[in-house]
Amino acid sequence: MGHDAHHEEELPFWRKYIFSVDHKVIGVQYSVTALLFLFFGFCLMMLMRWQLAYPGQPIPIIGSLFGDSTAPGGIMLPEFYNQLGAMHGTIMVFLGVVPLAVGGFGNYVLPLQIGAPDMAFPKLNMASYWSYFVGGVVMFSSFFADGGAAQSGWTSYPPLSITAPAGQTYWLVGMLFLILSSLLGGVNFIVTTLHLRAPGLSMFRLPFFVWAQLVTSFLLLLAFPPLQAAATMQFMDRVFGTSFFMPTGLVVGGQMAAELSGGGNPLLYQHLFWFLAHPEVYVLILPALGIIAEIIANNTRKPLWGYKSLIYSAIFLGFMSFIVWAHHMFMTGMGSTMSAFFQTTTMIISVPSIIILTALILSLWGGKIRFTVPMLFAVAFLPMFGIGGLTGLPLGLATPDIHLHDTYYVIGHFHYVVAPGTIFALFAGVYYWYPKVTGRMMNDTLGRLHFWFSFFAINIVFMPMFWQGMAGTSRRLYDQTFYAHGAAVQGLTIMSSWGAWMLGLAQLFCIINFFWSLRAGEKASDTPWHATTLEWATPTPPPHGNFLTEPRVYRGPYEYSVPNESSDYTPQFEA
Amino acid sequence: MEIPYIEEAHPETGVNNAKLGIWLFLASEVMLFGALFSSYIILRLGATDWPSGRVVPLNIPLATLNTMVLITSSVTVVMSWASLMMKDIGKYKMYMGITIALSFVFLVVKYFEYTAKFDHGLYPSTSTFLAIYFTMTGLHGLHVIGGIGVNGYLLGPGSKLWDTHPEQFTSRVECAGLYWHFVDLVWIFLFPVLYLL
């Protein structure tokens, strides 16, 4: 798989930019595809928010665009609502955030930060992108399957998912491609990190971002296969009529399904799913934490506080995340012993997160804080993740979970970690590395507008959900006013919908900025942020093969404001 | 700049890129089949009546034959690698050829087993046991086909690498061998679990 830089010129366009094996091109392909999916997933949600706020009223303006199978007369049907919900979740998690955080930033930045010419297996890298791409296309096309897209939630619990229309089969096939892509990626990242580090770059000189990616890769590698198994079995159930998840004497469509052999176990699927999906949520947060760490160190102009404790916490988090999964299943009829076990592990896993957040906040102390656009997003991340994380605690305790499970409280909890949490971190990353990738700075004013409007709007979206949930509103409700307790808090729902639409508008600042800066942004130097890590040792944008001369590393990653040094940053790569 | 450790081993891990990669991949494979085996256990424990291999006519002799076939193929794949170590590409091709041939034998036997089931009107949907039987052996079968693909490549077009980068080629063959051992190992578990227990 060796490839040599001087072949580069001869490469035709399609080898260079489409079926490229260059980690930077692949990184960009991942990022752009993922950003589009994020945007799409968000659009689905803005539609849903209309039905939630104004149940049974025709969707204004675009309502007429929908067919009778989805929204006759512009009024959304329940099944369509469920499709939007399931696909929003799936797209955001598997086609948006993970590909952007790992496939995008990981691919582009990690090899640069460890001083490598490329990933260890460039062809595998390309394969993993295209596998992701195919998975995405399959998922997307499921909207046109008869009966529409998957509509059993992103969790796809059987028996519901097995009796669901064809879209669910697309979902399963799509998932298999996405899983394959993650597995290939995971292998590649681990080998790259362990083998391709530049001379002098010991494990404890790695930027925290690289560590975060490393732990993430292990999670992808070991947590996904069980879902692969579960998806395969569900596929068998749907296509070959097996009964892995179908119990005996099941009634389908008012009649007992006599053709089923039965003897299956619906809970088996849930265990397999959450065995993946809990580690998966840390896959959503770890790269984000990595990005935040880089940006905080750079903009406080001082080393991170407790660098090693960050690393150990991340590793511990990785291990623990494999033994907490059943905290999503407290209501499935769990005995005292099992629930006690999973409550305890869940409380334990909150500790490393607390340590990480504390370390990040303390890193600010004594700094010379530059409020650049990336830094604004990074700083906002801290309290937002705080809210999301803290609200995880009552959910982690089985007893309060009796009231909170499957309510909007849960929706609020995890959106605070993924939206103003991870999404903000990803925005921070975009603003931070954009100059290195494109050679141009993004516009500062537009960036600040994007930040302040998003920050304001996103809290209006998600804060009310805690009260909604507390009042007892179930999630995945097409029309919550159907229940007394739902009608009581409908005002909050309307508020949160308007928040979502505002948030949508706020994104225009970002999108305009993104494309406008490509052409008109001011030219960026090799290290516009005066940063210490290796990615800034390359020319901007980095050529094929990355480094002009093989970099050597002389010190830790965050040597900012070293006493009696002339400059306030001492790059890793300067002797 | 060149990607390092494609041929020689990394000082810290003691293996080269491909070797580390294949081990990691096998780790995830273990999780995959681990999940399926535990599903089998859970479903079987939860079952009221379990159609064991004797009730459903599973062809134990044929399966035993197949076990032998796979084990032999594991040996031959090692031989092919060994011959490369002894710089004997001819012997390598012979042994690799045998390995692939044996894998085909395995698939053919499996084909007869499957059709026999279908003729008895036994399908995945017939019982949970058969569902597991077909799913796991089917998945294993896919792995065998994958192995044939890889080994076939290394026997045919892939073997050109021998002339330019012999060490790299040898290590590729070794990795393919590791994968093949894994496929073999999975079967060694499947055989007793599905046919005898």
Place this chain on the structure above:
Amino acid sequence: MDATTPEAFGLWLPPDLSVHGAGIDNIIWIMHYFMLFLFVGWTGFLIYTLIRFRERKGDATQTANYYGVQTHASSYLEAAIVIVEVVVLVGLSIPVWAELKGEPPAPNRADLHVRVVGEQFAWNVHYPGPDGVFGKTDASLVDGSNPLGVVWDDEAAKDDITTINQFHFPVERKILLDLTSKDVIHAFWMNVMRVKQDAIPGNTVPLWFEAKDTGKGEISCAQLCGLGHYRMKGFFSVDTQEEFDAWMAEQAEAAQGEDDYY
């Protein structure tokens, strides 16, 4: 207390008719005070830090402190957080759970034993009737007129009573409820009774609770179960023993009527 109208609900926890509910609500309250305390403290510190250590334009002398925080205060704070978590976990959550979901009372100990079976998209309630024994059920008998598939000519079934989306039970009595589902997974939720439990086809989960007050409320479904998930609403009514017996008699009448009708 009538919790079937929006007026009954405030912005925080719903009203509570159950004896055990206080145990759940307490933990929710404690946790949220704790979280609020942490959040306010942390955010306060955050904002203070941001202001105090902001970059001052044109101040050449300003430099960042390479060493940063020197004290170990944060370690103690983290330890404190852990201690609180442990106390709530071991002192409250685990014991309360053990009481609510641990060992179900023996059927003969319960004052009323009922079966609730979820279906797309309704709640079927099955009362054993005076003899306290449930009639046999058989999934193959399930149809529109017999949603539970009760074997009506079974002796024990003669006096059984089944209702749809109507669940009455007496106040200050131990209720034992066997929960299951016919088709997909649902979740039986009476939020003013602080009772929530997944109804899973193929396995039956016991639930037990006691109401401290009479009143009315809604049963909602908390697990996505298809396009009708949002309208899978039932009603429950906590009656006095007299009212309950009267209601039972009424239902028996109606049931008799039907039987002659066949």
